[in-house]
Structure formats: structure tokens, C-alpha cells
Amino acid sequence: GENVEQHPSTLSVQEGDSAVIKCTYSDSASNYFPWYKQELGKGPQLIIDIRSNVGEKKDQRIAVTLNKTAKHFSLHITETQPEDSAVYFCAASQGTGTASKLTFGTGTRLQVTL
Amino acid sequence: GAGVSQSPSNKVTEKGKDVELRCDPISGHTALYWYRQSLGQGLEFLIYFQGNSAPDKSGLPSDRFSAERTGGSVSTLTIQRTQQEDSAVYLCASSYLNEQFFGPGTRLTVL
Numbered sequence: 001g002e003n004v005e006q007h008p009s010t011l012s013v014q015e016g017d018s019a020v021i022k023c024t025y026s027d028s029a030s031n032y033f034p035w036y037k038q039e040l041g042k043g044p045q046l047i048i049d050i051r052s053n054v055g056e057k058k059d060q061r062i063a064v065t066l067n068k069t070a071k072h073f074s075l076h077i078t079e080t081q082p083e084d085s086a087v088y089f090c091a092a093s094q095g096t097g098t099a100s101k102l103t104f105g106t107g108t109r110l111q112v113t114l
Numbered sequence: 115g116a117g118v119s120q121s122p123s124n125k126v127t128e129k130g131k132d133v134e135l136r137c138d139p140i141s142g143h144t145a146l147y148w149y150r151q152s153l154g155q156g157l158e159f160l161i162y163f164q165g166n167s168a169p170d171k172s173g174l175p176s177d178r179f180s181a182e183r184t185g186g187s188v189s190t191l192t193i194q195r196t197q198q199e200d201s202a203v204y205l206c207a208s209s210y211l212n213e214q215f216f217g218p219g220t221r222l223t224v225l
Contacts, residue, residue, distance in 0.1 A: 006156075032212050043118075043205055043216035044157070051212075089156060099145030099164045099209050101173070104157040 002027040004092050006105025013080050014113055021108045023090035024072040030092040033066060033073050034102070038087045047088075048075070080112045116140065118217035120206050126223045127196055135191045135220045139208030146189050147207040147214060148181055157205065163189065196224045 003026040013019050025033075031052035036044035050057045050064045050073065057064050061080075066073040077084055087109050091102040119138045127133050139146050147162040159173040163183040174180070178196075183189040193200055201224045207214040 034213070036216075041218075043207075043218045046213055046215065049213065091157075093212070095212055099162070099211065101147065101159045101162050101170060102149075102157070102214060103159065104149075106156040 002030055002092055002094075002103040004090060004103050004105045006090050006108060008108060009106065010109045010111070012111045012113060015080060015082060017080055019075075019077045019080055019084070019110055019112075021075045021088055021090070021110075022072060023074070023092075023105050024070075025092045025103075026071065027092070027094070028068075028071065029094050030103075032093045032095055032100070033064070034091050035064060035075050036089045036091065036104075038089065038107075040086075044089060077110075080110075082112050082114065085110055085112045118206055118208050118215055120204075120217040120220050122220060123218065124221045124223075126225065128225050129198060130195055132192065132194045133196055133222065135193075135204050135206075135222070137189045137191070137206030137208075137217060139187065139189070139206070140215055143208035143210050143215075144186070145209045145214075146183055147209070148189070148191050149205045149207065151203045151205055151219070153202070160191070160204075193222075196222075198224050200224050 006023045034049035038044045063076045087107045090105040093100040121136045145164045148160040149157040163169045178194045181191045203219040205219045207216045
């Protein structure tokens with residue numbers, strides 16, 4: 001089955017700096033890669049996703065890159081703000097266009113300090 | 115619009131008791147998923163339902179766990195003879211295509 005590894009487990013940055021979280025996956029059949037943000041006591045919230053036919057996607061301060069050959073994908077947050085502090089999860093699935101279970105990384109706790 | 119809702123938000127039970135957790139998906143979403151999140155850990159897939167197809171039960175950790183989805187909408191996750199290691203947050207998600215939307219979860223504590 002699919003295995004997703006995520007690094008780092010914790011990340012502390014100063015407000016205004018950039019943050020990068022990296023994930024690798026094992027199954028070359030995976031073709032959909034979402035990123036979720038989870039705040040304390042809440043369910044995960046989808047913040048951005050990318051499909052395997054695209055190498056990069058950007059939404060305001062958030063961007064995701066995908067390298068299919070190396071089987072890794074990354075989340076980039078620029079101009080970080082205190083409200084970006086949360087736990088971020090990457091995930092992978094084989095279900096472009098259809099429903100499919102997600103395999104999650106173990107999460108990165110991001111802390112943005114003033 | 116209304117998101118995914120789950121009830122109860124918290125459940126404390128004694129070892130050996132059965133529990134039922136409920137999930138109300140987003141209206142129109144054909145797929146419904148259950149995940150488990152242990153303290154400080156990632157999300158572990160349990161089971162998912164897609165339309166009228168047989169559910170994918172490949173993530174259920176033991177035969178004490180079961181789930182059903184009635185009328186293609188509401189789902190109930192049942193854990194029989196609960197054990198302390200079942201303590202976790204149980205998260206439900208629904209989707210129409212790829213994007214899964216999560217509920218707030220049910221925190222289960224087994225004493």
C-alpha cells in the first residue's frame with residue numbers, strides 16, 4: 001500500500017518568513033495530493049491540492065510543487081502570519097476524478113513567532 | 115452552507131462497552147470516509163462508502179469495528195467491546211469527487 005513520509009515534524013519561523021514542508025510517497029499510481037491544515041480541536045481543512053498532471057499550483061501565499069519522478073511534493077507558505085500556526089498534513093490517493101481513500105503523512109506543527 | 119457534522123463531540127465510555135458515532139455528510143456528497151487520529155498522530159484510514167458500491171473496509175483494525183451508511187447519507191461507526199487503545203479522535207469526511215471535507219470529529223475516551 002501507499003506510504004507517505006513528511007518532514008519536518010516541527011517547524012518554527014518568524015512572522016514574514018517562508019515555510020516549506022516536504023513529503024514523499026511510495027506508490028507511483030498515486031495521482032492526487034492534498035494538503036490539510038488542522039487547528040487545535042478542529043477537523044482538518046483542505047488548503048490546496050495538486051494532481052499529477054501539474055507540476056506546481058499557487059493560491060495567494062500558498063504553493064505546492066510536485067515531482068512525480070522523485071515521488072515528492074512540497075508545501076510552500078510565504079509571508080507567514082501568526083494565524084498560519086497549526087498542524088499541516090500532506091496526503092496522497094489514487095483517485096483523480098473519483099472518490100478514493102487518503103494516506104496521510106504524520107503532520108508538521110508550524111509555529112509562526114512574532 | 116452546512117458542512118460535515120458529527121455527534122457526539124465527546125464520548126467517555128468504560129472498557130468493554132459498545133459505542134456508536136454518527137456522521138452527517140454534506141448534502142449531495144456520494145462518498146463518505148471514516149478516519150482515526152490518535153493523540154499527536156496522523157490520520158489513519160478506517161473505511162469508506164462510495165454510492166451503492168460495497169464499502170472499502172480495508173482500514174478497520176479489528177472485527178470490533180463496523181460501519182454502515184443508511185440511505186446513502188448518514189453513517190454510523192460502531193465499536194464493540196471498547197478497549198483503551200480505541201481512545202482517539204474519530205473523523206468523518208465526505209466528498210463528491212476528490213476533495214474531502216472533514217467534520218470536527220468525535221473524541222472517544224475509553225476508561
